[in-house]
Amino acid sequence: MESNQTRINKFLSESGFCSRREADKLLEEGRITINGVIPEMGTKVSADDEVRVDGKLVREKTEKPIYLAFYKPVGIECTTNQNVRDNIVDYINYPKRIFPIGRLDKASEGLIFMTNDGDIVNKILRARNNHEKEYIVTVNRPITDRFIERMSNGIPILDTITRKCKVEQISKYVFRIILTQGLNRQIRRMCEYLGYEVTALKRIRIINISLDVHVGRYRNLTDDEIQQLNKLIEPSSKTEEASLPKATKAEFGVSKKAVTKFQNPAHRGRKKPNS
Known part of the structure; x- marks a missing residue:
């Protein structure tokens, strides 16, 4: 029977309710019940168990997950906290509950993924290659x-040296940069260290997905794109976050208690649209 059981955080992630780390936080706060009982960390569930969060029944995902490529405009906050003005969830106004994978500063624009598949957050976070x-x-x-x-070979910011990266000048004031890490406000901090100020920043590609929609619009990722994306991030998808080196965690802006800040949990307790 053990093989048919799943850890509660993985169950909530695969159901599209939240990421595994957010599920762990919900567990710590005692907001999850299994068959009416508040579980311990690491508790496993089966298909016969009744799982609730804040009293709301969580069902296994039966519908195809949602994966969107969205062109975030300048001025939109990448948070699921709907109390925040100009948050990304309200802006998109998607008919089902979705959340962003990753972040873009409010002053930045460009490509960001939106999904209801909490598990892909962990996979992308762990994808140290590609x-x-x-x-x-x-x-x-x-x-x-x-x-x-200097930009290509590493800049000292946030108590570390940035990884070597590809940088190409496009015009007198414009350059292209390809990063493989995600420090907080990394590009802006790198430029600031060299005495430059970023006046515009647009993300045009994440892994194999390029920005090809108009500002403020989104599209569904194709099956081929999703298949290729999963293939690129698969090598590290089964590695637990706890086993990541400290340097890797720091590169993603990760604290000791949370491997990701991709989702803002401040929306807890708010009613969500039916999915």
Whole structure:
């Protein structure tokens, strides 16, 4: 029977309710019940168990997961907290409960994934290889060869040195950069260290998905895109977050108690649209 059981955090993630880490937080707060009993961390459930969060029944996912490529405009906050003005969930106004994978600063624009598949958050977080993110950046001063060289080879920010990355000048004030890490406000901090200010920042690609919709619009990822995406992130998908090196956790802006800040849990307790 053990083989038919799933850890409660994995169950909630695969049901599309939340990420595993958010599920762990809900467990810590005693907001989950299994057959009317508040479970311990690591408790497993089967198909016969009744799982509720804040009294609301959570069912196994039977519908196809939602994966959207959304062009986030400047001024929109990447948070599921609907008390925050101009939050991404209200802006999209999708008929089912979805949340962003990753973040883009309020002042930045471009590609971001939206989904109801909590497990893919963990897979992308763990994808230490092939997890490229490509940006077009405009700065306030003319770009020099020295600037390109320094940006490419690593900048000391946030108590670390950024990974080597691909940087290419496009015009006098515009460059392209491809990152494989996700430090907080990384590009802006890198430019600031070199005496430049970012005046515009657009993300145009995440792994194998390129930005191809108009600002404020979204589209469904194709089956081929999803299949390729899963293939690229699969090598590390079964690795537990706890086993990641500290440096890797730091690169993703991860605290000791939370492997991801991709979802803002401040929406807890609010009623969600039916899915």
